[in-house]
Amino acid sequence: MVSQDQPTFELNNGQKIPTLGLGTYPVKDAEVFERAITLGYRHIDTAWFYQNETFVGEAIKNCIAKGIVKREELFITTKLWFTRFNEVDEAIADSLQRLGLDYVDLYLIHWPHNYHPDDPSKSCPMHVLYPRLEALVEKGQIKAIGLSNFNVQFMQDILTYAKVKPVCNQVQLFPYCAQPELVGFMQKYGIQPVAWSPTGRLNTQDGGPSYDATKEPIIVELSEKYQKTPAQIILNWNLSRGVVVIPKAASKVNQEANLEVTTFSLTPEEVAEITKLDKKSYLWPSHREDIPSIFA
Numbered sequence: 001m002v003s004q005d006q007p008t009f010e011l012n013n014g015q016k017i018p019t020l021g022l023g024t025y026p027v028k029d030a031e032v033f034e035r036a037i038t039l040g041y042r043h044i045d046t047a048w049f050y051q052n053e054t055f056v057g058e059a060i061k062n063c064i065a066k067g068i069v070k071r072e073e074l075f076i077t078t079k080l081w082f083t084r085f086n087e088v089d090e091a092i093a094d095s096l097q098r099l100g101l102d103y104v105d106l107y108l109i110h111w112p113h114n115y116h117p118d119d120p121s122k123s124c125p126m127h128v129l130y131p132r133l134e135a136l137v138e139k140g141q142i143k144a145i146g147l148s149n150f151n152v153q154f155m156q157d158i159l160t161y162a163k164v165k166p167v168c169n170q171v172q173l174f175p176y177c178a179q180p181e182l183v184g185f186m187q188k189y190g191i192q193p194v195a196w197s198p199t200g201r202l203n204t205q206d207g208g209p210s211y212d213a214t215k216e217p218i219i220v221e222l223s224e225k226y227q228k229t230p231a232q233i234i235l236n237w238n239l240s241r242g243v244v245v246i247p248k249a250a251s252k253v254n255q256e257a258n259l260e261v262t263t264f265s266l267t268p269e270e271v272a273e274i275t276k277l278d279k280k281s282y283l284w285p286s287h288r289e290d291i292p293s294i295f296a
Contacts, residue, residue: 011167018043023248033059047079053098082113085124088132107142168192174200175213178278
């Protein structure tokens with residue numbers, strides 16, 4: 001159960017996911033996460049790869065101990081990295097231990113990367129991996145299975161054999177990477193779209209590109225109309241087309257500003273105008289050689 005004062009979308013298994021979450025990569029500071037929960041965030045997105053689950057867990061523990069929130073009011077997401085496809089039980093146990101939790105609300109396959117580059121013998125096809133995650137649902141260690149960075153073809157494949165339907169797909173969605181066909185497919189088949197890096201700014205330490213649509217005339221025009229910042233308009237564009245957003249926000253100012261994006265809605269016409277900015281400009285993995293591109 002998620003806190004009732006948070007706007008939510010309903011997932012295909014009946015769970016409610018807050019429409020605004022806190023992206024945590026690459027932050028490793030429990031105080032940042034504790035402040036976010038105190039301000040009202042109820043959806044926290046982490047991953048084994050981020051190496052910050054311990055800090056997220058500390059923040060959750062502190063907030064529960066202080067009576068700020070109850071566990072059932074939180075929606076916690078973490079992710080399975082491809083090098084651990086053959087040790088799913090160990091991977092979820094490790095994540096739960098670091099988070100200090102008995103279960104997570106959502107467990108994502110971080111990338112559809114079946115081939116193990118360091119040891120091909122450890123490669124694991126998706127049809128072998130997926131039932132292992134379904135077993136975690138049966139055990140109660142995870143409430144739902146999700147995908148991340150999957151294209152239509154990969155989702156179609158999973159839907160042919162999944163007994164427990166994936167509830168979401170977390171992908172890059174920002175004005176220059178609108179992916180309307182991908183979003184449309186997910187919504188048609190009841191898979192909730194979730195946007196990572198929803199403003200188009202990738203952490204610079206990864207050496208990847210960063211896209212800034214805040215000066216686009218339509219963004220500036222809507223910023224003036226709604227008396228919101230351009231970044232808030234960009235975040236609300238995704239919300240208004242039914243997409244969950246999980247922007248990273250480390251400062252109190254940014255955390256508070258992001259919370260405001262759920263207080264208004266763009267019109268369908270305004271959403272369509274922003275979607276026209278699409279340039280198919282991917283943040284990642286276009287610049288990484290160790291993760292194959294799934295967008296070509």
